[in-house]
Amino acid sequence: MIRLLLADDQALVRGALAAMLDLEPDLTVVAQVAAGDEVVPTARRVDPDVALLDVQMPGLDGLAAAAALHRAMPEVRIIICTTFGRPGYLSRAMAAGAAGFVVKDAPPEQLVDAVRRVHSGLRVVDPALAAESLATGPSPLTAREHEVLVAAATGRSVAELAGTLHLSEGTIRNHLSSAIGKTGARTSAAAARIAEERGWL
Template sequence: MIRVLLADDQALVRGALAALLGLEPDIEVVAEVSTGDEVLPAARRAHPDVALLDVQMPGLDGLSAAAALTAALPACKVVICTTFGRPGYLARAMAAGCAGFVVKDAPPERLVDAVRRVHGGLRVVDPALAAESLASGPDPLTDRERDTLRAAAEGGSVADLARALHLSEGTVRNHLSSAIGKTGARNRAEAAKLAEARGWL
């Protein structure tokens, strides 16, 4: 049996995935959680072979939870299963050690196949997203530029951002200017939106 952990903050989606996988004779859902913070503790208790994680969840996001899970329990293969098929998310998932990336609007048999294939030691990536990721290129932002854009997306003055990030106002302006240039945006709000849409934040 392939033991599976499901992490999705939407109860209906989580329940549907559990029901779908439960129909398979060789797959057993051994844990279900609704936040990224619950992933690692649940995996330590249930010992899954494969973890299916959503990206956007309360607390720790799915990509951060994936990195923690692959570091702590490398035998558990992680598949990101998300509505948000963004090239930046794919790159970050692969960097976090994920074995697969599928989008929720894929046919159900593709998800079941992905679970079996990653359990067998293969990598599985949505082909359209892989092509889009190659075409869009790598994430050009630094960690500090990403942090600054995330903070800028919530609003506030440069002084507010500097206080929140424990940086000088000049450093914040430099990070924002660089991020605006790299995204081709006209201002910081547009830069944050573009970066989010590409999965860089």
């Protein structure tokens, strides 16, 4: 029996996934959580074989939760199961220790197959997303540009960003300018939107 942990902040989606997976004779859902920061404590308690994690959750997002779970319990196999099939998410998920990446609009049998294959030690990635990820390439943003762009997406002024991030206004402008250039955008808001659409943020 393959023991599953589900993490998704949408109760309806989580419940539907659990019901579908529990119909399989060799799968059992042993825990469900609604926030990323509940993943590791719950996994330690229930000892799952495979964890299915959504990307966008309160607390830790699914990619950060995957990294934390991989560090804490490397024997647990991780599948990112998300509505947002963004190319940058795929590379970040693999870097975080995920063994699989599937989108929620995939046929149910594809998800079930992914669970079994990942449990057996294989990697499973949505082929269309893999091709798009290769075409898009890894995020060109530095860690600091990423941090500044995430903060800028809230619409705060350069002065507010400087105060929040403890950097000079000139440094903030330099990082924003670089991020704008790398995304091909015209404004910092557009750069943040493009970077988010590509899964870089």
